[in-house]
Amino acid sequence: xxxxxxxTILFVDxxxxxxxxxxxxxxxxxxxxxxxxxxxxxxxxxxxxxDVLISDQRMPRMSGVEVLRGARDISxxxxxxxxxxxxxxxxxxxxxxxxxxxxxxxKPWRLEExxxxxxxxxxxxxxxxxxxxxxxxxxxxxxxxxxxxxxSPELAMVLKDSPLASRVRRAHTLEQAMxxxxxxxxxxxxxxxxxxxxxxxxxxGVLKQQQPDLVTVVVTAFQDTGHLIRLxxxxxxxxxxxxxxxxxxxxxxxxxxxxxxxxLKKRPAMLRxxxxxxSRDESLVSRIRNYLDRVRDPxxxxxx
Amino acid sequence: MESGxxxxxxxxxxxxxxxxxxxxxxxxxxxxxxxSTVADLFLSDRCRDLLCLPIVRDGHLVGTISRYTIMxxxxxxxxxxxYGQKPVxxxxxxxxxxxxxxxxxxxxxxxxxxxxxxxITEDFAITEKGRYVGMGxxxxxxxxxEHKIAHRSEALARANHQLKSSQAQxxxxxxxxxLGQMVAGVAHEINTPLGYVRNNLELALDFMERTRGVIDSTxxxxxxxxxxxxxxxxxxxxxxxxxxEISSHQQDAVLDDMRTLFDDSLxxxxxxxxxxADLRNFSRVDKSRMESANLNxxxxxxxxxxxxxxxxxxxxxxxxxxxxxVECSASQINQVLLNILTNAAQAIKGHGLISIYSGVEDDxxxxxxxxxxxxMPETVKNRIFDPFFTxxxxxxxxxLGLAISFQIIEQHGGRIEVLSRENEGTEFRIYMxxxxxxxxxxxxxxxxx
Numbered sequence: 001x002x003x004x005x006x007x008t009i010l011f012v013d014x015x016x017x018x019x020x021x022x023x024x025x026x027x028x029x030x031x032x033x034x035x036x037x038x039x040x041x042x043x044x045x046x047x048x049x050x051d052v053l054i055s056d057q058r059m060p061r062m063s064g065v066e067v068l069r070g071a072r073d074i075s076x077x078x079x080x081x082x083x084x085x086x087x088x089x090x091x092x093x094x095x096x097x098x099x100x101x102x103x104x105x106x107k108p109w110r111l112e113e114x115x116x117x118x119x120x121x122x123x124x125x126x127x128x129x130x131x132x133x134x135x136x137x138x139x140x141x142x143x144x145x146x147x148x149x150x151x152s153p154e155l156a157m158v159l160k161d162s163p164l165a166s167r168v169r170r171a172h173t174l175e176q177a178m179x180x181x182x183x184x185x186x187x188x189x190x191x192x193x194x195x196x197x198x199x200x201x202x203x204x205g206v207l208k209q210q211q212p213d214l215v216t217v218v219v220t221a222f223q224d225t226g227h228l229i230r231l232x233x234x235x236x237x238x239x240x241x242x243x244x245x246x247x248x249x250x251x252x253x254x255x256x257x258x259x260x261x262x263x264l265k266k267r268p269a270m271l272r273x274x275x276x277x278x279s280r281d282e283s284l285v286s287r288i289r290n291y292l293d294r295v296r297d298p299x300x301x302x303x304x
Numbered sequence: 305m306e307s308g309x310x311x312x313x314x315x316x317x318x319x320x321x322x323x324x325x326x327x328x329x330x331x332x333x334x335x336x337x338x339x340s341t342v343a344d345l346f347l348s349d350r351c352r353d354l355l356c357l358p359i360v361r362d363g364h365l366v367g368t369i370s371r372y373t374i375m376x377x378x379x380x381x382x383x384x385x386x387y388g389q390k391p392v393x394x395x396x397x398x399x400x401x402x403x404x405x406x407x408x409x410x411x412x413x414x415x416x417x418x419x420x421x422x423x424i425t426e427d428f429a430i431t432e433k434g435r436y437v438g439m440g441x442x443x444x445x446x447x448x449x450e451h452k453i454a455h456r457s458e459a460l461a462r463a464n465h466q467l468k469s470s471q472a473q474x475x476x477x478x479x480x481x482x483l484g485q486m487v488a489g490v491a492h493e494i495n496t497p498l499g500y501v502r503n504n505l506e507l508a509l510d511f512m513e514r515t516r517g518v519i520d521s522t523x524x525x526x527x528x529x530x531x532x533x534x535x536x537x538x539x540x541x542x543x544x545x546x547x548x549e550i551s552s553h554q555q556d557a558v559l560d561d562m563r564t565l566f567d568d569s570l571x572x573x574x575x576x577x578x579x580x581a582d583l584r585n586f587s588r589v590d591k592s593r594m595e596s597a598n599l600n601x602x603x604x605x606x607x608x609x610x611x612x613x614x615x616x617x618x619x620x621x622x623x624x625x626x627x628x629x630v631e632c633s634a635s636q637i638n639q640v641l642l643n644i645l646t647n648a649a650q651a652i653k654g655h656g657l658i659s660i661y662s663g664v665e666d667d668x669x670x671x672x673x674x675x676x677x678x679x680m681p682e683t684v685k686n687r688i689f690d691p692f693f694t695x696x697x698x699x700x701x702x703x704l705g706l707a708i709s710f711q712i713i714e715q716h717g718g719r720i721e722v723l724s725r726e727n728e729g730t731e732f733r734i735y736m737x738x739x740x741x742x743x744x745x746x747x748x749x750x751x752x753x
Contacts, residue, residue, distance in 0.1 A: 014615075017568045021500040024561055025507055058492060060616050061655050085495025086612070107499035111506040 007122040038062025051125035057084035068099030079121035144187035182295035205234035332360035340388035367396035372425035401428035497572030606641035651677030
């Protein structure tokens, strides 16, 4: 393979043996760079075109989340992946809100899966590199709806007091939310992970698959690291906020989420940057697809 | 009114009031009774045990007359002749010790104790709502008190025992709490070597598959060459395929790296082995047993377990001298060291330095753990070994870590000191006595158990 056409990937880890092992595994198909430390990594990102950045979280001096946040500013086109053996809540929330990462991979990883993930990220990076010109498609609805899927009213109340009031739709169940999604353009879904005592994170993933430009903000008191990791990899959640959440923090996140949605609309190539792992639960996918089809077109035949 | 005494054995029937049980129903004297009659009464067997007799008018105690007073009268020249017929009223103690029957024993003894003078010449009168009911003897009050104290010290011993066992529980639960925090960190420490060991194995597997391709194609080539019947075209084909396999195999240059790959993997496995051993050393739940241990090893163990907390806060510099073994419970010393190291890391804002020294000073091993963190003011420093004192936010520290560390080192016959300067850093010094195993008596072993 020609060196010039090989995508460039950068691994950051303070353990050199990890780097050695990863370099060996990927050098056949990529130009592989490595750094043992965050500042060094950021310098590389500033000087070279790097398609995928894969960083460890716990490192001396600069944490993985800090590296990823820095990378977002220095080299926004680079796809960001966290590869870590330490799943602390703050790190995961940071990797979502600050790092805006593509995938969260846990150590020890499976080589085959890591190869697939990096290949996918590299393909996205290369395609968005060649599509940097904004290409507006169709009419961007400036007032796409904001669904607040939550039983308690406080989040909707905060929005009702803001200039966004006219765009807010409240829903108490996933079905109500999907009905809104089928009847008008929706920019943003604000929800808890747990709804009426049920974990709806798998559904969030399917919804993202159905409508890739849907931006999700999760407000939750729920603190399970496994769930949050799934929210990244399978639902590409845009922000996770603690519950109860501060009014200003919430409004800031909603504004930023709406901007992000506009960006996705303007640059469809961006959508791939936020593609999710395919849900393994096929029955859930088909049930949700079926439901959306039905509410969109009542004449459609009902499938089992 | 008839005057006289009863023997103490004929006391009132048992009552729920302890003072009622002490009451001797002594028949009181009238104020006008002559002194010589009183003297005769004192000589009688019935009043043998009494120091004084009550004098009552209309049911109310007006005074007491003591054996001692009578003796003083009669010891004077012509005392009996001069005063024998005088009414006792003239000589009586007009403010006798008077105790309500409903008082509890302690209150009563306090009152008796405060009015009594030496030598003891008086008993005390017992009243019920101000009316005289009988006499009480100081000695029997003492007996009751003695009994009560014995009972109380028994309860005290029991409470002490309970306290000790709950303290052992506290030590254990603090250990579990800090261990819980550590486990997440250690999981990361294990996941890192697991990460590359697994990756290396998968690479080796890949490589093995491709090597099989090379061997197969080479085999095929040899077969073809050795077979005189093979047409030339087939030989060419076999040659070409073998060359392709070999060159693709060489292109990845994996063979050259195989050595490193396996060396790294073995290193990783060793690291996991060490971590597991450290974890086990640290968490031993069985009663800590004394053993000969090298405190430098304890330092390494604590550093390994705490690395995850420490490494992203500080560089660690070690200056470990060759120190003799120390008789101690290694798991407890690990706990102390880990606690101090974790505190040191937490005291550092940004990235700092932790220096660890070991050495011998006189007949002790000295370990110094210094950080260049935020330090602490005198007021905090004076309290850090107090149980439940913590400067950490709720939920982050139990406030027991250093209190328990202090206790552990003390039980080992050592001591722990702290030096600190605000914004400059903190230094902990642990002194452990250098003693041979035989010198540690069994009581000390039990104390640390």
